[in-house]
Amino acid sequence: MHSKASLGLKIAAIGGLLFLHLPILLIFVYAFTTEDKSYQWPPPGLTLQWFEVTWNRPDVWQALGLSLKVASISTLIAIVLGTLCAAAVARSKFFGRETISLLVILPIALPGIITGISLRSAFNIADIPFSTWTIILGHATFCIVVVYNNAVARFRRTSSSLIEASMDLGATYWQTLRFVILPNMATAILAGGMLAFALSFDEVIVTTFTAGQQQTLPIWMLEELVRPRQRPVTNVVAMVVVLVTFLPILGAYYLTRGTETVAGQGK
Amino acid sequence: MTVAIKFSGVSRHFGIVRAVDGVNLEIAEGEFFALLGPSGSGKTTCLRLIAGFEQPTAGSIAIFGEDATQVPPYRRPVNTVFQDYALFPHLNVRDNIAYGLMVRGDGKSARRAAADEGLELVALDGFGDRKPSELSGGQRQRVALARALVMKPKVLLLDEPLGALDLKLREQMQSELKSLQRRLGIAFVFVTHDQGEALSMADRVAVFNEGQIQQVGSPEDVYDRPQAPFVADFVGASNVLPADIVNAVIGTHAAASLRPEAITLGSGPLGGVVEAQAFLGSATRIEVRCNRQIIKVLIPKGGVVPAIGEVVQMGWAPGALHMMDGAHG
Amino acid sequence: MAKAVRSPLSDALWRRPNLLLLLLITPPLLWLGIVYIGSLFALLVQSFFSIDEFSGLINYEFTLKTYGELLRASNFDILVRTIAMASAVTIGAAIVAFPIAYYAARYARGKWKAVFYLGVMLPLWSSYLVKVYSWKLILAKEGILNWLFETLHLSWVLEAYLSIPGIGGNSLSVSWTGTFLVFLYVWLPFMILPIQASLERVPPSMLEASGDLGAKPGQTLRHVILPLALPGIIAGSIFTFSLTMGDYIIPQIVGTSARMIGQAVYQFQGTAGNIPLAAAFAVVPIVVMGIYLTLAKRAGAFDAL
Numbered sequence: 001m002h003s004k005a006s007l008g009l010k011i012a013a014i015g016g017l018l019f020l021h022l023p024i025l026l027i028f029v030y031a032f033t034t035e036d037k038s039y040q041w042p043p044p045g046l047t048l049q050w051f052e053v054t055w056n057r058p059d060v061w062q063a064l065g066l067s068l069k070v071a072s073i074s075t076l077i078a079i080v081l082g083t084l085c086a087a088a089v090a091r092s093k094f095f096g097r098e099t100i101s102l103l104v105i106l107p108i109a110l111p112g113i114i115t116g117i118s119l120r121s122a123f124n125i126a127d128i129p130f131s132t133w134t135i136i137l138g139h140a141t142f143c144i145v146v147v148y149n150n151a152v153a154r155f156r157r158t159s160s161s162l163i164e165a166s167m168d169l170g171a172t173y174w175q176t177l178r179f180v181i182l183p184n185m186a187t188a189i190l191a192g193g194m195l196a197f198a199l200s201f202d203e204v205i206v207t208t209f210t211a212g213q214q215q216t217l218p219i220w221m222l223e224e225l226v227r228p229r230q231r232p233v234t235n236v237v238a239m240v241v242v243l244v245t246f247l248p249i250l251g252a253y254y255l256t257r258g259t260e261t262v263a264g265q266g267k
Numbered sequence: 268m269t270v271a272i273k274f275s276g277v278s279r280h281f282g283i284v285r286a287v288d289g290v291n292l293e294i295a296e297g298e299f300f301a302l303l304g305p306s307g308s309g310k311t312t313c314l315r316l317i318a319g320f321e322q323p324t325a326g327s328i329a330i331f332g333e334d335a336t337q338v339p340p341y342r343r344p345v346n347t348v349f350q351d352y353a354l355f356p357h358l359n360v361r362d363n364i365a366y367g368l369m370v371r372g373d374g375k376s377a378r379r380a381a382a383d384e385g386l387e388l389v390a391l392d393g394f395g396d397r398k399p400s401e402l403s404g405g406q407r408q409r410v411a412l413a414r415a416l417v418m419k420p421k422v423l424l425l426d427e428p429l430g431a432l433d434l435k436l437r438e439q440m441q442s443e444l445k446s447l448q449r450r451l452g453i454a455f456v457f458v459t460h461d462q463g464e465a466l467s468m469a470d471r472v473a474v475f476n477e478g479q480i481q482q483v484g485s486p487e488d489v490y491d492r493p494q495a496p497f498v499a500d501f502v503g504a505s506n507v508l509p510a511d512i513v514n515a516v517i518g519t520h521a522a523a524s525l526r527p528e529a530i531t532l533g534s535g536p537l538g539g540v541v542e543a544q545a546f547l548g549s550a551t552r553i554e555v556r557c558n559r560q561i562i563k564v565l566i567p568k569g570g571v572v573p574a575i576g577e578v579v580q581m582g583w584a585p586g587a588l589h590m591m592d593g594a595h596g
Numbered sequence: 597m598a599k600a601v602r603s604p605l606s607d608a609l610w611r612r613p614n615l616l617l618l619l620l621i622t623p624p625l626l627w628l629g630i631v632y633i634g635s636l637f638a639l640l641v642q643s644f645f646s647i648d649e650f651s652g653l654i655n656y657e658f659t660l661k662t663y664g665e666l667l668r669a670s671n672f673d674i675l676v677r678t679i680a681m682a683s684a685v686t687i688g689a690a691i692v693a694f695p696i697a698y699y700a701a702r703y704a705r706g707k708w709k710a711v712f713y714l715g716v717m718l719p720l721w722s723s724y725l726v727k728v729y730s731w732k733l734i735l736a737k738e739g740i741l742n743w744l745f746e747t748l749h750l751s752w753v754l755e756a757y758l759s760i761p762g763i764g765g766n767s768l769s770v771s772w773t774g775t776f777l778v779f780l781y782v783w784l785p786f787m788i789l790p791i792q793a794s795l796e797r798v799p800p801s802m803l804e805a806s807g808d809l810g811a812k813p814g815q816t817l818r819h820v821i822l823p824l825a826l827p828g829i830i831a832g833s834i835f836t837f838s839l840t841m842g843d844y845i846i847p848q849i850v851g852t853s854a855r856m857i858g859q860a861v862y863q864f865q866g867t868a869g870n871i872p873l874a875a876a877f878a879v880v881p882i883v884v885m886g887i888y889l890t891l892a893k894r895a896g897a898f899d900a901l
Binding site: 165169171179180183 | 318319320339340341342345346347349350351353354355356357366367369370371414415418
Binding site: 005009010012013016019020021023024026027030038039040041042077081082084085087088092100102103104106107109110111112113114115119120121122124125126137140144172173174195198199202203204208209218222225226234238241242245249250253257 | 628
């Protein structure tokens with residue numbers, strides 16, 4: 001482009017980005033405030049004591065443990081199902097292919113509350129008691145699409161002649177899977193898995209319907225938001241959650257970065 | 268002559284599309300064979316049927332006398348050079364070339380030796396440690412060629428092997444491929460839509476149109492003695508004269524083909540008005556209208572080029588007018 | 597020859613390509629079919645039951661009575677209010693998102709491209725609750741926004757705005773404006789990414805062609821860029837609209853006491869124990885989104901997802 005962006009556009013774009021980021025940064029400041037009764041700004045003083053208080057809260061640890069467990073198992077299920085689905089959709093043109101894409105996207109395209117109340121109705125009708133597995137059932141369902149999206153994009157970029165070349169050179173389906181498909185798919189699947197993990201770790205709307213009395217970390221936070229007990233602890237947890245979810249997102253970004261540019265040049 | 272590949276009534280239909288429709292074909296051992304046709308004519312599907320990437324809807328395929336219809340690609344004694352080269356992006360050049368040896372279980376040293384030999388064969392010594400993304404288009408193609416050849420196939424399949432290369436590189440590769448084929452003595456089967464490429468490289472050519480073979484023969488055969496209007500038109504852009512014109516000129520009611528370069532201006536049985544001219548460098552092509560028919564005439568450099576609007580008579584040497592049997596178009 | 601690998605299953609997969617497809621597609625299809633579609637079906641079934649007004653127990657008989665209740669003024673208000681809010685958020689998000697997406701697609705290069713990409717991705721993926729929470733901090737009476745207005749001696753502007761009926765209220769954190777702001781903030785990245793994707797597919801030569809043919813920049817924007825970005829805007833609107841319609845946490849934490857669909861569903865299934873009415877409420881967004889997705893598909897928006 002030889003034309004330059006106009007000043008108005010620049011301001012609108014940069015302003016939009018700031019609008020997206022400043023609120024999150026604000027959380028970091030509040031985690032250090034000495035004020036514990038209100039959301040006073042500017043903070044009257046700064047302290048590290050709330051980190052220690054939070055560290056010694058067993059309910060926080062318990063909620064964190066459950067969240068990690070749910071996110072790990074849901075991610076594994078989503079990786080398997082999402083990759084299989086992507087392989088089928090990307091590799092062949094069959095009747096009903098579009099329906100399957102739609103079916104995969106539906107759990108996040110429809111409001112979370114619908115997935116939540118639907119699962120709740122189903123558990124109710126089938127008489128299934130709430131457990132860790134009822135949470136996982138819901139989480140894995142809406143995580144499939146994240147892995148699917150990543151995998152399908154990579155499958156499309158991986159020329160189908162690679163698989164044919166492998167078989168032409170004497171490799172069976174299994175050898176082709178092991179030596180060609182998996183090495184080429186690995187980063188995309190891993191990136192999808194990381195995003196699925198972040199999605200599950202953070203999910204609250206569906207979880208409120210499938211958790212019963214159990215508390216994941218987001219549910220713990222929701223309780224604190226609705227009925228604040230100790231605001232500084234909530235501040236610290238919020239900051240930690242931001243940092244923890246940033247890691248898989250950055251990881252996923254670095255894993256898929258190179259391939260995105262190659263794909264862009266190929267167009 | 269040993270038959271390397273034999274198609275017996277082979278069809279491949281995709282739904283209602285007849286990509287390949289009742290093809291019979293024999294390719295001999297050690298032959299340089301071209302599958303020529305426009306895109307969508309079924310030539311690539313034929314190649315994929317030989318490799319085993321497609322399975323025939325009907326008919327059978329034999330490779331060196333053995334029925335291969337039910338044999339998966341990884342057990343056929345043929346190897347393919349892909350149009351997009353299909354080099355494995357996660358492997359370096361050496362591992363790409365040795366891939367086939369690796370999956371069949373050859374040891375590391377044997378693989379390395381074979382890969383180096385393959386690199387030498389295509390004049391890429393010392394490129395073994397590079398990634399495919401670090402090579403030029405021409406180099407990638409050589410790697411693809413070496414990767415297929417280290418498997419010592421009995422037939423090498425090449426899908427539009429020169430399509431992605433620029434003109435100069437293409438001419439160089441044409442002669443290299445040809446001398447490589449002579450040296451190895453195995454059959455090369457290659458797909459192309461470029462009639463010049465097919466004529467200059469192949470021992471025999473099969474001309475495809477709409478899933479069927481229109482003609483199989485030597486380059487001279489298909490160029491000078493086309494058996495169908497499609498062949499005459501596609502191979503070298505011949506004039507196809509409809510039966511009524513031929514009847515008026517020589518009294519035989521049949522369609523015929525007439526090469527633009529075989530026509531001489533001055534006197535002759537066919538008259539018309541010059542409508543267009545195009546300078547081609549080594550020659551000038553003019554278009555002459557005779558009633559509803561446009562006749563293309565090639566005038567070599569130095570010849571007299573008539574002006575647009577001028578009335579000319581066209582003649583030709585005896586035998587230049589080639590009658591086409593089975594031509595009703 | 598050396599190509600004598602034995603692998604009967606692999607051979608079988610080659611001979612019957614459909615078998616491979618079947619093996620691949622069956623597990624995800626079973627999961628989504630049973631867990632998800634099965635659950636949606638359960639929801640639909642529940643919505644045709646009713647609740648006995650005296651005993652409070654579910655009456656397991658087919659009836660349309662529960663759907664009839666949706667039309668009662670207090671319930672119907674909830675539907676109208678929710679759809680109005682979802683529309684407002686969608687339009688607002690499109691307006692704020694477009695310059696960001698346009699700048700990122702057209703002008704950002706190299707390092708700035710990465711900054712923009714991550715600048716949208718990080719907020720998109722970072723914790724939903726934390727984002728909502730941060731706005732509770734911002735909009736609080738003693739929070740940063742009020743402090744800012746005070747410091748600039750502009751509190752009278754804010755008070756004047758809050759006194760406007762409908763969008764105002766006692767403070768920003770209990771006003772519809774507050775709810776709108778949080779929705780806009782939380783769903784904005786979902787609008788930016790598809791717009792950016794659709795804009796990146798517009799070749800620069802097309803804009804040059806438009807200019808070459810005499811179009812002023814404004815005309816190029818209106819007649820070339822916007823139509824080409826439309827599939828992206830529609831794709832983004834699917835998310836902003838759907839997510840706003842089904843949310844029950846944001847209006848609960850920031851906003852007035854008037855409920856939206858999500859809150860109604862949550863309360864009816866929870867404290868009120870009226871699962872049939874909750875189910876009937878939940879069917880409304882499904883129907884709305886069904887219509888929306890059908891229209892979006894016709895406009896070719898799925899390519900931009």
